[in-house]
Amino acid sequence: MATRENPVLARPWLWMLPLGVVLVMVFVYPILEILRLSFTDATMVAGEPYSYTAATYRSIVAGQDFADILRVTVLFVLFSVVFQLLLGFAVALLVDTAARRGLRGALVTRTVVLTAWAIPGVVIGVIWRLLYQDGPAGILNYLGGMIGLSGNASFLSDPDAALISVTVANIWRGTALSMILMYAGLQSVSRELLEAARIDGAGTFQAFRAVTWPVLLPLVAIDLITITVETFNTFDMVMALTGGGPGTATEVLALGVYDQMFNQLNLGRGATMSVVLLLINVIMVGFYFRYSARREATA
Structure with a gap:
């Protein structure tokens, strides 16, 4: 007796239809609407x-306020990404070395670093705001006074110091992700190859360059793109820590979009700045896909 074929199995696209509808509603349509609004003078x-x-678009190209926001964002992203990569690798190397030598503190160190990654950005902003509080009541100022410093540093009220303070907080927050990726890469490095390189007379740097670095390079690329995109989109921590102040000294691009739309009620200009942020993210992801395709082609 012949069995009737299930129409759903015969048409796999039917399985994907609900997901496609959801993606169009929550992803494609909002992007198209932002693109449309960016070419208007709409308000809230x-x-x-x-x-x-x-x-x-002409106003953000010619406007000094948008240029200032881009300058703050570039400085914030540049120093955050560089130090997250370096510190993440340093911590991963220390934890990996400690684990291979059987030191007891390796697991505790890894857990403590991962805690920073698990804390929500708003909570991190509140924590660092308490640390940075001006005057003797601030934790850092209090500790500075105990060791003979002035104890009255203006971490958040001075424009230049505020940007540095926000960047330091973001580095502390993002180092954990870099550490996770770098530690995973170090775990996959062949110990036999490292020993063979040392037996052949290679020094520490030569062994790292010849054996460890080729293994870490793909993970470094992933880490670089991930933390760059994440840092460009940082909003919650900066909002809780400084709100973009003092003035606009710490107003990064994502916070500038929020300010234009919900404080200035300028929906069209906020949408335009959103498009710029979207283009930056697309370019970053495009670099990563191009790098991945090149590696696959040469593999």
Whole structure:
């Protein structure tokens, strides 16, 4: 007796249809709507008419305020990414060395570092705000006074110091992810190859360059793209820590979008800045896919 074929099994796209509908509703449509609004002078004032124009793009290209936001964002991202990579690798190397030598503190160190990654960004902002509080009541100022320093540093009220303070907090937050990836890479390095390199007379740096670095390179690329995109999109920690102040000294791009839309009620200009942020993310991801395709082609 012939069995009737299940129509769902015969058409696999039916299985994917619900997921496709959800993706269109929560991902594709919002992006298209932001692109549309970026070419308008729309505001968040209810009932106010708007018209289509390219003036919003001209305003951010010529406007000094957007240039200042980009400068702050680039400095914030550059120093955050560099130090997250370096510190993440340093911590991973220390933990890996300690684990191979059987030291008891390796597991505790790894757990403590991972804790920073698990804490929500808003909570991290509040914690560092307590640390940075101006005056003797601030934790860092209090500790500084105990060791003979002035104890009255302006971590968050001075514009230059505020950007450095926010960057340090973000480095502390993001080092954990770099450590995880670097530690995973170090675990996959062949110990036999390292021993063979040392027997052949290779020094520590030569062994690292010849054996360890080729294994870590793909993970470094993944880590670089991941933390760069994440840092460009940082909002919650900066919002809780400084709110973009003092003035606009710590107003990164994601926070600038929020300020334009919900404080200035300038929906069109906020959408335009969102498009710029989206393009930056697309470029970063494009670099990673190009790198991955090149590695696969040469593998």
